[in-house]
Structure formats: structure tokens, C-alpha cells
Amino acid sequence: MRIAIFNQKGGVGKTTTALNLGAALHRSGNAPLLIDLDPQGHLSSIHGNIPLASDKSLFAFFQDQQPLQSLEVAWEHIGQLIPAHQQLIKVDSIFGKGPAVLNKLRLGLDALEAAHPDRHCLIDCCPYIGVLALNAIFACDTLLIPVSTDYLSLQAAEHITRTLQVLEPVMKRRVNRLYLLTRFDRRRRMSEDVRQRLCERYGDDVLDVAISENVTVAESPSLQQDVFRHNASSTGAHDYRSLLAELAERGCLPITTS
Helix, strand or coil: CEEEECCCCCCCCHHHHHHHHHHHHHHCCCCCEEEEECCCCHHHHHHCCCCCCHHHCHHHHHHHCCCHHHHCEEECCCEEEECCCHHHHHHHHHHCCCHHHHCHHHHHHHHHHHHCCCCCEEEEECCCCCHHHHHHHHHCCEEEEEEECCHHHHHHHHHHHHHHHHHHHHHCCCCEEEEEEEEECCCCHHHHHHHHHHHHHHHHHEEEEEEECCHHHHHHHHHCCCHHHHHCCCHHHHHHHHHHHHHHHCCCCCCCCC
């Protein structure tokens, strides 16, 4: 299954969610493929040992027609990563927004899944609508939308809803979307207010799990670690285990056991 993690607002936990959900999958025995679709390359920087050349990154898939499998880098405790590069910022200007480029990632993943049919894929998106984010939306089975518990994030969620309303007639399907509350602080009234408003607007599309405001979650990327390696007994680690369990229960990330 493919999950794209996207919000048009920065700082809501997209990369942190990709990292820790990937780590949770690995710990369950279902090591995933992570794709860094953000020219800023935050997810790739957490890996800490990726090739620096653009022809070893996702840019080579768009620019040079390199197959995705040739760009994979092993990531201990996670699975595999296809890293980003700053050159990805050029994709919009080089390719425009025609149907061929918008479906490029979907077709590439279709080919890749022939060799890895049971491997889940998590796509960390850039925080704006362009060719890269549209590729992720066209390719994914589920769009996971992190919403930090502030009112600007609520507005960003509404922007995404309007974007999907425009895209879905073109795609000829409804994009399955789930809203994930992040940076949730139970001591603050605003957190509960944002949760209530989100549930009123999106109902069952809002996940029951919320990712708490947590020091371990915040610190671990700077140490090039996922939350489980940093502190497996932390609240943050518990939240991401619960997130995986809920996604599995909803059929978005089926977990296989050996």
C-alpha cells in the first residue's frame, strides 16, 4: 500500500510522521520503502549517509528515466529510502503539469511493486501543490494529512479538501484521505477545540490516534534517529505504534506476520 503524507502548511510533522511510521512498520516486520519527494530533503538528511549526486536521487527518475529500484538506499532500522535532491525544485519548470508527468511516479511504483508486491511505501511530500505533490496524490492509495493543533492548520486542511475536489474528477476516483492530529497537547484547550472542529468537518476521516507534543519526537530527527531508537518507552513511541495499529485496522497498512 502507498501512503502519501501531505499538508500545504509546513511544520505540521510530515517528515517526522514518515520517519516514525516507517520505523514502526520495520519493527512490525514490514520494512517499507520511504520516498523523499521534498526538494528540501529533510527526510534524506535524517538518514545521514545518502549519495550527494543528483543522479543518485529521485531527480534522476524524473530527469533521466532511471528506474526507482536503482535509486534505493538501505536504511537500517527503517527499510529502504529513495532520497531527494535540491534539483527536484526544477521538476515543475522542466515538465509542466501534463498527464504524463503527473502519473510518472504512479507508473514507476507499479513497476517497482512487481518485484516487491508486499512492501508498503510512504511518500514524504513537499508543502506546496506542484508537480511533485500531484505525483504523490495520483500515486497513493491513501493521503495522510497531518494537522498540528492550531487554527492555521485547520485552514490548511480546508485548502487540501478544495484541491482534492478539483483533482478527483480528473482522477476519476475519490482519494482516500485521513487526518492525523499532531503536536497535540492535552493541557491546552485549543488542542481539544481543533480536534472537535476537525471531527465536525471530516467525521470518520479523522484518525482516533493523536501524536502528542513530545520531547522525544522533537529531538530524535536531530540525532538521526527515529523515536523508537531514541526512546522506545516514550509517549511519542507509543503514539506512533498506535498510529500503525489504527492504519492497519482501517486497511491502509495491512501488517503481515511471519
